[in-house]
Amino acid sequence: MTCPRCDHSTIAVMATSPVPDVWELLRCARCGYAWRTTEPARRTTRAAYPKVFQLTQADIDAAVEVPVVPEQ
Amino acid sequence: MxxxxxxxxxxxxxxxxxxxxxxxxxxxxxxxxxxxxxxxxxxxxxxxxxxxxxxxxxxxxxxxxxxxxxxxxxxxxxxxxxxxxxxxxxxxxxxxxxxxxxxxxxxxxxxxxxxxxxxxxxxxxxxxxxxxxxxxxxxxxxxxxxxxxxxxxxxxxxxxxxxxxxxxxxxxxxxxxxxxxxxxxxxxxxxxxxxxxxxxxxxxxxxxxxxxxxxxxxxxxxxxxxxxxxxxxxxxxxxxxxxxxxxxxxxxxxxxxxxxxxxxxxxxxxxxxxxxxxxxxxxxxxxxxxxxxxxxxxxxxxxxxxxxLYLGMPWTELDYLIGPATCVQLYQQLKADFPEVQAVNAMYTHGLLAIISTKTRYGGFAKAVGMRAMTTPHGLGYCKMVIVVDAEVDPFDLPRVMWAMSTKVNAAADLVNLPNLSVLHLDPSSEPAGISNKLIIDATTPVPPDRRGRFEQAVHDLPETGDWVRRLQAVRKGKP
Missing domain, CATH: 2.30.110.10 (Electron Transport, Fmn-binding Protein; Chain A)
Known part of the structure; x- marks a missing residue:
């Protein structure tokens, strides 16, 4: 499994369902995309994830700071 | 009530x-x-x-x-x-x-x-x-x-x-x-x-x-x-x-x-x-x-x-939550400087667009009201478009606002396009994000010394219309 949004392969388990074995909340270590394993495929699989929301490392690097950190 | x-x-x-x-x-x-x-x-x-x-x-x-x-x-x-x-x-x-x-x-x-x-x-x-x-x-x-x-x-x-x-x-x-x-x-x-x-x-x-x-x-x-x-x-x-x-x-x-x-x-x-x-x-x-x-x-x-709350394409809960609050705050701040302001409708996308009704003391006054709206604390991030209408136009009555826009506005003198002002980063039209031109549309009737157009012969409600509204409503309710 890779991140649906950025295709990164390191995924962490952020939480599990209070009722055991129903779902997990996962989070990508690179882009921070988070999802519940029971969500529709369009949110949980790389193949079905909409292109318009996909991210690359270059996109992450180019993201602007809001608000800008004040100068030293 | x-x-x-x-x-x-x-x-x-x-x-x-x-x-x-x-x-x-x-x-x-x-x-x-x-x-x-x-x-x-x-x-x-x-x-x-x-x-x-x-x-x-x-x-x-x-x-x-x-x-x-x-x-x-x-x-x-x-x-x-x-x-x-x-x-x-x-x-x-x-x-x-x-x-x-x-x-x-x-x-x-x-x-x-x-x-x-x-x-x-x-x-x-x-x-x-x-x-x-x-x-x-x-x-x-x-x-x-x-x-x-x-x-x-x-x-x-x-x-x-x-x-x-x-x-x-x-x-x-x-x-x-x-x-x-x-x-x-x-x-x-x-x-x-x-x-x-x-x-x-x-x-x-x-x-x-x-x-x-x-x-x-x-x-x-x-x-x-x-x-x-x-x-x-x-x-x-x-x-x-x-x-x-x-x-x-x-x-x-x-x-x-x-x-x-x-x-x-x-x-x-x-x-x-x-x-x-x-x-x-x-x-x-x-x-x-x-x-x-x-x-x-x-x-x-x-x-x-x-x-x-769910938010996305307006209207959602957020618009009800922030709509009236945004109107009132903008109204209070404008009224402090311009008591001529009658009402503010800033319920569209948190006031990215605002409609202001005001009395006009002299030519150019409505445009000043529009500019002041853009320099209020909220206006600095919103009020990308301000439509100013006459005091008689209810800014919450959108057909009347459209009437004012369609009949009072001549692009030759009623549009003020202000370059490179601040707007919230979330405005998808801002370029770069956080910077946008802002537009005042003066849909008020020109007053001296701004003498333009032919507005002196406006059609008004007949003096008897108010009575007839009440009579017709009574008939409709079955009370003569």
Whole structure:
């Protein structure tokens, strides 16, 4: 499994369902995309994830700071 | 209308009971999924008659999750939040909001033993996921967000100043058991607090109150002046002092009746990818590097109710929540300089577009009113388009506004295009993000020395029309 949004392969388990074995909340270590394993495929699989929301490392690097950190 | 009727709710639960009593709360007891059901239901409810609040207590995989959505999401709900009859007309709700504002400031009352003090976790024992059943709203959202919490912070250079303590609603992305992303738009008060902390290389203490009485939420959604207290506005809106309590870790003032209170710091000089998130503009925000919150303490009622709202393509709950508040704040600030201003309708996309009716003292006056709207605290980030109409045109009556636009405006002299002004980064047309031209459309009748057009022979209602309105209404009701 890779991140649906950025295709990164390191995924962490952020939480599990209070009722055991129903779902997990996962989070990508690179882009921070988070999802519940029971969500529709369009949110949980790389193949079905909409292109318009996909991210690359270059996109992450180019993201602007809001608000800008004040100068030293 | 019973304008004097006032009902103050001390917490979310009291208001949910009142909504229920008025048929404005729909409880869904069958099992639903966290996604996509919760957001889809809240997205759908604006198309259901009366647009009631929603309450879910049977969500797949959870044991005790209780979720309230669309609490402010209709005109009847907004009226009830102000203690008004649910059938109060929109303009009357805005006028009543403005009238109560005149009682500002109403100092809050400090109470002990807040119900959220019942349970506490600190440090690494904090786990937001154990307490709040967070869920995704829109497909392209980067994760799970708290989007209706009251975020409290103080000015680090003037920490004893109660008025400068800010209570605002800022989106928070849940990034881990005790880690959040925070969106402070540069023109918002919390961004000023953060900047002052970061200039001193310090963290900014904050408290985040989830699930509040409706007046606190309305006040937190109101774009107030920097040194005005949202708690003192909440008191004016509810007609009695707002109950507050001291947050145990940070000493910040938080609502007494909250369901959950998170405390911690915005980590100074740190930015991390946040978003995108489907926003009130009807567009996603894009991903930006934004501040990060470390949660050091969580206090909560046993089985708390998680209050959230759906937002996306307007109109959604957010538009009801911020619409009247935005109108009133802009009206008050304009009226202070220009008593000629009659009314402000800034309910479209949080006032990115505003319609102002005003008397015009001399040629060019309406354009000055439009420019002043753009330089109010809220206008600095909004008011990208300001339509100015004559005093006789009700800015809430859109057909009349369109009439004024279509007949009074000549692009030769009635458009003022101001280059490269500030606007909130979320405006998808801004270029670069945060910068936009702004436009004043002067749809008032030109007055001397601005002599243009042929407006002297206007058609007015016949003098007898008012009588006939009443006669026809009586006939329709069967009373001669």
């Amino acid at each position: 019973e304008r004097t009727r006032l009902m103050a709710y001390d917490d979310l639960r009291a208001f949910l009971a009142e909504l229920d009593k008025n048929g404005q709360l729909l409880s869904i007891s069958e099992e639903v999924t966290a996604e996509p059901d919760l957001a889809a239901a809240a997205n759908a409810v604006s198309r259901v008659e009366g647009s009631p609040a929603l309450y879910f207590d049977n969500v797949q995989g959870f044991r005790d999750a209780k979720i309230a959505l669309n609490v402010h999401g209709s005109w009847p709900n907004h009226a009830l939040a102000l203690g008004l009859p649910p059938d109060t007309l929109v303009r009357e709700q805005v006028e009543e909001f403005a009238r109560r504002w005149e009682n500002f400031p109403v100092p809050p009352v400090r109470r002990v033993s807040p119900p959220w003090a019942e349970n506490t976790r600190t440090g690494d024992e904090v786990n937001i996921f154990d307490v709040l059943p967070v869920f995704r709203l829109n497909d392209g959202d980067s994760g799970f967000f708290l989007d209706k919490a009251a975020v409290v912070s103080r000015d680090p250079t003037d920490p004893g100043n109660f008025g400068k303590q800010n209570v605002g609603i800022y989106r928070l992305e849940v990034k881990g058991p005790r880690r959040l992303g925070l969106q402070p738009a540069p023109m918002h008060d919390i961004a000023i607090h953060l900047q002052r902390a970061e200039e001193s290389h310090e963290d900014l203490p904050i408290a985040i109150a989830v699930g509040n009485d409706p007046a606190i939420t309305l006040a937190a959604a109101t774009p107030m002046a920097y040194d005005q207290s949202e708690y003192e506005l909440a008191g004016a809106l509810r007609g009695e002092p707002a109950p507050i309590a001291t947050a145990p870790l940070t000493g910040l003032d938080v609502p007494w009746g909250s369901e959950v209170v998170l405390e911690g710091v915005v980590e100074g000089r740190k930015r991390e990818l946040e978003g995108p998130f489907g926003e009130f503009t009807g567009h996603y925000s894009g991903g930006r590097k934004m501040p990060v919150v470390r949660v050091d303490r969580i206090s909560y009622r046993t089985n708390p109710i998680y209050e959230s």
